[in-house]
Amino acid sequence: MSKNSPGNYFEDFRIGQVIRHATPRTVTSGDVALYTGLFGGRFAVQSSDAFAKAIGYPRAPIDDLLVFHIVFGKTVPDVSLNAVANLGYAGCYFRSPVYPGDTLSALSEVIGLKENSSRKTGIVYVRTTGYKQDGTPVLEYVRWVMVRKRDEAAAAAGDQVPRLPTALEPNVLGEACPPIKAANYDFAMAGALYKFGDYQVGEKIDHVVGVTVEEAEHQIATRLYQNTARIHFDLFSAKQGRFGRRLIYGGHVISLARALSFNGFANAFHVAAINGGRHVAPLFAGGTVYAWSEVLAKSDLPSRSDVGALRLRTVATCDKPCADFPFKTGEDYDPAVLLDLDYWVLMIR
Amino acid sequence: MSKNSPGNYFEDFRIGQVIRHATPRTVTSGDVALYTGLFGGRFAVQSSDAFAKAIGYPRAPIDDLLVFHIVFGKTVPDVSLNAVANLGYAGCYFRSPVYPGDTLSALSEVIGLKENSSRKTGIVYVRTTGYKQDGTPVLEYVRWVMVRKRDEAAAAAGDQVPRLPTALEPNVLGEACPPIKAANYDFAMAGALYKFGDYQVGEKIDHVVGVTVEEAEHQIATRLYQNTARIHFDLFSAKQGRFGRRLIYGGHVISLARALSFNGFANAFHVAAINGGRHVAPLFAGGTVYAWSEVLAKSDLPSRSDVGALRLRTVATCDKPCADFPFKTGEDYDPAVLLDLDYWVLMIR
């Protein structure tokens, strides 16, 4: 038997199975620089040690989504190497800030399995936790993917669909946010004067500017996360597939949308949780990504007066500016929509 | 009113107005690596901690132009988001070396305003200063840009054109250069044996090699500086504009020309000042940039015997090698010229 890894097929998973993923990864200021070069983030807390220290962090934390992507990347060789489709996320929340020098690793538990009626594929649900070198959990999320079977005749190892939360509860939203010295928060330096109290539920904001994605950019980003999904890198194979070209990692769109959302949410300095996300359409190189957001809800954090939470829907589109907030017509998404992301951000009160 | 930022229009500026720009930015060895990957600089002082320490720096300083680009980038959302054209620089000089770990921020004062006769646009002059976290100024320059009016009928807030220096005086050229232990300067390691005394006023040097720019490269660079000028990133919009494609940040050409100038000025280890610069023509991806330089003047530095200053004109071209020093025919620039940069470098005596 060859020593290269074929990845797991649907019938290889078992309910309750725990997978410790390779490869541990020390995150450094080098990763921060490259992530800045790729997405152009301008949130002051992640950009400036001086700003972060003034408000109560020991130094600038690693961007939340960079942490997500690195943890996610580790799960790919074990969970989704034979995936047909990445179906969804739920219950994602950040549990501890990550700083340069921390080493991240990941562990997944299989919490659901459901064979499709075709018997060619099945849905695998995993709860993944990202850890630091000392065992501190930094991130937790559930993901479900449709995975091929190696052998159609193989018996499915279970038939169980987990109940998943629609949205994270406010009591977990502050876990990765230290107490903030709000008096030291310099709004001019942060880029806008709007605080938690200035946002209204139902308010929609266009993020205005678009950004075009190049093949080299998404490949560099996705490799930075050590994500090995072939479809992002292998043009020769992709030419024979259903898209005929390389597919950009869905997380790339999330990071672009987050960076664009600065223009409207400059003080939303921390992504606390991702309630759910749908990659409505694939993105290919050459496409220009725009985004807009809506405030879905607002919440206090239990026993905290420094910050509040905004629940946002951020919609990203391809080649369509968002001044009129393109979204759905009836049940159907506007054909330009790439991403429909539902998440919580923290903002100074 | 939407919370996204529309940027300032001509009539929003006031003489004497002071703008503290977002976002503070900690510069790290990650930025240095990416800048090296993008431009390939080979000046030993910026490349090697060991070399820099031997001659009197505490460690390798951040490349002067990287400092410039980061400071410049901060001013874009406030000064030039609605610019029609970037008209010029003057009086730019470096005031303190910057090291990994330093946090940069920027402040601009409006020092001139001049409405154009069309009443559709006006020229804004700002003096920008870059600072470290402790308030040390690291860089100062004047820039003027043509900015749109929101409303043609609006009254201009002033009519004042500042007097600007043609060139920086030698007394400020050493501010960002510590005393150099010239005896420890290893010329073989630095890449050439030529010292300050070996250069003659009027001497022209072709930098020989060309470098082709890709879309991903200039986008990554410009985002690294958190420069938000849409024209560099947004192909969908650009297609409808006057160029039909993304325009490369003018500073990208400056950095390329500086890196190319190593081949002829290997010991010009510090850009001390930029007297003025003109972006003669736009650069687009796929173009190959060449450069040549002329020594315009030489100067001692008051009470310093370690280093001297060369005033250089560096001309960058697109798709035209520079063996015959393409420049002007009469008043008109050669159509291949991209950049005409007048600046001071320091060199070991």
Add this chain to the structure above:
Amino acid sequence: MSKNSPGNYFEDFRIGQVIRHATPRTVTSGDVALYTGLFGGRFAVQSSDAFAKAIGYPRAPIDDLLVFHIVFGKTVPDVSLNAVANLGYAGCYFRSPVYPGDTLSALSEVIGLKENSSRKTGIVYVRTTGYKQDGTPVLEYVRWVMVRKRDEAAAAAGDQVPRLPTALEPNVLGEACPPIKAANYDFAMAGALYKFGDYQVGEKIDHVVGVTVEEAEHQIATRLYQNTARIHFDLFSAKQGRFGRRLIYGGHVISLARALSFNGFANAFHVAAINGGRHVAPLFAGGTVYAWSEVLAKSDLPSRSDVGALRLRTVATCDKPCADFPFKTGEDYDPAVLLDLDYWVLMIR
């Protein structure tokens, strides 16, 4: 005479000549991040400080091939600026681990010269050593290149071809590997359970996945190494040359193949030596690189029980998956083959 450097021509070299190369280069965690983004390496020792410390390194070492490329890059302006072809490597071995913060420099000795019968070119053999700031050698190799003569009539400075080793002896393979605490080596975290004892001489492994190379990627990589070979960067000149486009640095293919080889050799955590390598065909942007490997030999390391050495042939191809191990038909390489690399890796026993 102009101060730009024309590089050396064949008749400029002398047997025994020693060249100290510019530019010293401090390697940082920024370089590591960018190298990860460009090649996506997943070997745990280089990826994780925590993993590296557990098994006996002070922290994660710099990837061996990144060290090679940086040292190699320094030699280009002096050795191969006027090269027609890069003919081969031999006797390359790593002598000390390199860590972020170390400064690398390089020195070459001319050990062979052989004029070609055309009298237009000649072959130059150099032995290059890479050093740290404290003089510790980190890498040594012999390289030979065909270099143009400036003047056909010039007398050759020598006619001497050195004897070169076919393969490195086992006694030097452990020099850059500290004693490994094998009991602390976490195979699940490293990505595979296979140890030294599990591999058989003659075993072939397909690395399965391909990766497509973009112009921006190889340019950024090659500049990161401060390699100045014009053919990699200058499209305008390349259009007039024999390929009509930019040629990708051969070392880029080596790094891609090494990263791909993780899928089959996840525990081959250290490249100890390169016996020889042949760039069989040039690679251009847009090509998708695949690879496979064969175990050529196995060896103990004298007086070490922690690690063993595998001698591998890794073959990289362009646009041709390697399930059937494409290599040679008789004397001729399969037309898809790019690289035939013979090297030693260390693996936990």
